[in-house]
Amino acid sequence: MNIGVNDGHTIKGFGSGAVGIISEGEHTRLVGAEVRSLIKAYGHNAINCTVDYANSVNQSLSLILDQANRVDLDWFVSIHFNAGGGEGVEVYTYGGRQYQDAIDVCSNIGKLGFKNRGVKDGKGLYVIRRTVAKSMLVEVCFVDTADANHYLQVGYKSIAKAIVEGLLGQVAHVANNSTTQSNNYCKNFQSFFNKVTDTGAPLALTGYGPITQNALNTMDNLIKTNSRYCREFQIFYNKATQTRLPLKINGYGPLTQKAYDTMQKLIKGEY
Numbered sequence: 001m002n003i004g005v006n007d008g009h010t011i012k013g014f015g016s017g018a019v020g021i022i023s024e025g026e027h028t029r030l031v032g033a034e035v036r037s038l039i040k041a042y043g044h045n046a047i048n049c050t051v052d053y054a055n056s057v058n059q060s061l062s063l064i065l066d067q068a069n070r071v072d073l074d075w076f077v078s079i080h081f082n083a084g085g086g087e088g089v090e091v092y093t094y095g096g097r098q099y100q101d102a103i104d105v106c107s108n109i110g111k112l113g114f115k116n117r118g119v120k121d122g123k124g125l126y127v128i129r130r131t132v133a134k135s136m137l138v139e140v141c142f143v144d145t146a147d148a149n150h151y152l153q154v155g156y157k158s159i160a161k162a163i164v165e166g167l168l169g170q171v172a173h174v175a176n177n178s179t180t181q182s183n184n185y186c187k188n189f190q191s192f193f194n195k196v197t198d199t200g201a202p203l204a205l206t207g208y209g210p211i212t213q214n215a216l217n218t219m220d221n222l223i224k225t226n227s228r229y230c231r232e233f234q235i236f237y238n239k240a241t242q243t244r245l246p247l248k249i250n251g252y253g254p255l256t257q258k259a260y261d262t263m264q265k266l267i268k269g270e271y
Contacts, residue, residue, distance in 0.1 A: 001074040003039050003167060006064055006127065007032035007050040008080035008137075014056050018083035020144030027156060028079045031140065034160035035079070042168060043241060047071050049078075061126045073133035075101065075167060082139040087147050088115030092122025092137040094129065102136045105166030112154050112162060114141050138163060182269035185240065186212050189267055192236045193219060196229065208268050216264055223260060227251035237263055 007028040009017030017024030029050070036046035049067040054060035068076045082090070089109040091102045102119045110116030122128040128135050140159055141147035151159070186208050193215040194200060222229035230252050237259040 001039075001044045001168070002047060002071060003044060004047045004049045004068045004071065004073045004076040004133065005032050005036050005039070006068070006076070006078040007048075008078050010054055010060055011052045014054050014060060018081060018143045020083060020142070021148035022081070022143050022152065024081040024083070024143055027081060027140075027143075027151075030156040031160050031163070032079050034157050035077070035163050038160060038164040039168070040241070042164075044168070047073065049076065061130075064127055065130050068127070068135075069130075069132045076127070076131045076133045076135040077163070077167065078127050078135070078137040079163070080137060080139050082142045082147075083144050084142070085145060086117075086142050087145055088117040089141055090117035090139045091119045092125055092128055092139070093119055094121075094123050094135065096121035099134065099136070101167055101169070103166075104169070105136065105138060105163050108162035108166050109138075109140060109159060112158055113150055114147065182208060182267055185263070185266040188240050189236075189263065190215055192233075192240075196232050196236075197222075212267060216267070220260060223256055224252045230256050234259060241266070 009025045009028060011025050011029075017028070032048075032050060036048060039046040047067070049064055051060050051063045051067075054063060064078075089106055091106045093099055093102050096119060098119055106116055106119055122137055125137055128137055141151050190212060197218070219229070219233060223233050224230075234256060240263070
């Protein structure tokens with residue numbers, strides 16, 4: 001699945017969002033980053049549609065839509081916090097369509113101790129009205145009431161988990177199946193390593209261990225010193241994780257290092 005995730009509002013200036021006990025612009029980014037991380041951990045593609053700075057509210061909204069509509073998305077999700085003295089979570093869809101995913105997102109956050117205000121008509125909201133893909137705008141809770149204090153107790157990671165559970169229809173807790181997943185990543189990486197280095201290193205069929213770590217260490221050195229290995233690893237990473245990491249054609253760089261670090265965590269079951 002391709003899921004676009006927008007951390008609502010800018011960080012400061014035009015379109016910076018509501019401020020109360022907590023700041024909307026700050027906490028949409030905490031929740032949004034965790035949502036994208038969980039989506040990727042399940043092998044799906046998370047597209048960041050966030051705009052941190054803009055010269056006007058209209059420009060901010062336009063830039064968000066530019067990012068959302070240039071990719072074929074299964075869902076566009078915009079994360080917000082409410083204000084105005086109320087309480088509870090609500091989700092907006094076009095025409096108030098009762099998508100099961102939207103209902104589940106609202107219900108999951110409600111189960112964390114927030115009033116469930118339900119799925120409502122959001123066709124008056126720019127990002128809902130103008131997004132090509134199915135879209136929902138999540139108002140997690142209110143920033144200016146006791147809701148915010150409860151949110152701080154619950155934590156942004158629990159909110160993100162609730163959202164991803166609703167979107168993917170599965171428990172977003174990687175530890176539940178980390179052994180199987182890490183074994184698969186481990187075996188796939190070892191097979192890739194043997195092929196690309198033309199070696200016959202034995203496969204650790206039972207999962208991560210010294211053999212795999214030695215291969216990881218060797219690959220770390222190779223991708224930093226040889227552009228061919230760098231590119232081959234990036235292609236393997238994209239295929240194994242079903243992501244679209246841009247290829248660093250001219251050799252090693254931050255993108256490759258990030259991919260390597262992520263792969264090492266996936267192999268060890270730490271992601």
